[in-house]
Amino acid sequence: MYTHFLILQTNIKHEKDYEKKVTDEDMILKLGKLAFQQxxxxxxxxxxxxxxxxxxxxxEASVYSGLCTQIFREEFGLYQGKVFSFVHLSIQEHLAALYAHLICTVNKRNVFDQNKESLLSKLLKIKKSSSLPGLHQRAVNEALQSKNGHLDLFLRFLLGLSLESNQTLLRELLTQTGSCFYNKEETVQSIKQKIRENHSPEKSINLFHCLNELGDDSLMQEIQHYLKSGKIRKAKLSSSQWSALVFVLLTSEQKxxxxxxxxxxxxxHTADEVLQYLLPVVKESRSVR
Structure with a gap:
């Protein structure tokens, strides 16, 4: 949806015939770099x-603001003079993910490694970190280490951009998208391992959203089987299965x-254990027995 939105904005730019020296790629990469860094x-x-x-x-910024009135805007702050922002945080997160994806697939660089390591360290790690699985695993780790979850949606966008369906869309938007054919199973297994390590419920829920982005619902299917069969009370659930249960209950259409x-x-499982595992669901419920 967000990539369709970006295509629409560039089409509006073409219709309005704004400054032709500002190409779509140039605009998206510059805005993407700004979105990611900030x-x-x-x-x-x-x-x-x-x-x-x-x-x-x-x-250029005022030109960009005219090109993409729904993406980028400028205002006058009370004390600081002119300030800039994206029209919505999710637009910033999508552009940041698109930038990270393109820098990896086209330029073979990992955006998280820039300006953080010595040249020797970069040379030693360049092969692994510049691959898509390397970028994805690094992004997963960075999102998990975030205290306020500010990289959670960025991570989901980033993983989704690697799917072939979204690659087709990107080719409508950009002349260079790079090669991103890879075995997503490596990333899927890495995310499942993170879920097994039993991070906070909020982090686990976002990791399940990540699995959804990659089209893997195996853990959710296991839990759905237990729920439909009525065997959930008798089952000895692992920590990852409890996390899957929380995710299924929170995203269920049946309230x-x-x-x-x-x-x-x-x-x-004792009542105390069940309460501890299902606390995120309890917090979202109107009433609990």
Whole structure:
């Protein structure tokens, strides 16, 4: 949806015949670099020096604002003068993910490694880190280490961009998209391992969203089988299965007026254990028995 939106905005640019020296690729890469750098820093509002660091001068910025009124905007802050932002955080997250994907597939570089390591370290790691699986695993680790979850949606966008269906869309938008054919199973297994390591419920839920982006629902299918068969109380669930259960319950279209914990308490797990595992569901429920 977001890539369709970006295509629409570039088509509007062509119809309005704005400055032809600003190509689609140039605009998207510059805005993407700005989006990524500021997202990593946790910034939603940025200033002239931030733009210049990404190769955008103030004159260009006003052109970009005219080109992409639904993507990029400029305002006048109370004290700081002119400030800039994307029209919505999700637009910034999508552009940041697109930039990271293109830098990896076209330029064979990992955006997380830039300016953080010595030249020797970069040379030693370049083969692994510049691959898509390497970028994805690094992005997963960075998102898990984030205290406020500011890279969660960026990660989901990044993983989704590697699918062939989205690659077809990108080829409509850009002349260069690079080669990104790879075995996604490596990334899937890496994410499942992170779920097994039993991170916080919020982190696990985002990792399940990531598996959805990659089209893997094997853990969810296991839980759905237990739920439909009525064997959930008798099953000895692993930590990853409990996380899958939380995800299934939170994303279910069927909203329960009363969430009954008894249906999950059996011989294998005590009431206290079940409550601890299902706390995220309890917090979202109207009432709990």
């Amino acid at each position: 997202l990593v820093k946790g910034n939603l509002i940025f200033y002239g020096e931030d733009l210049r660091e990404c190769g955008i001068d103030e004159t 329960m007026d009363v969430f009954d914990l008894k249906q999950f308490i059996g011989s294998q």
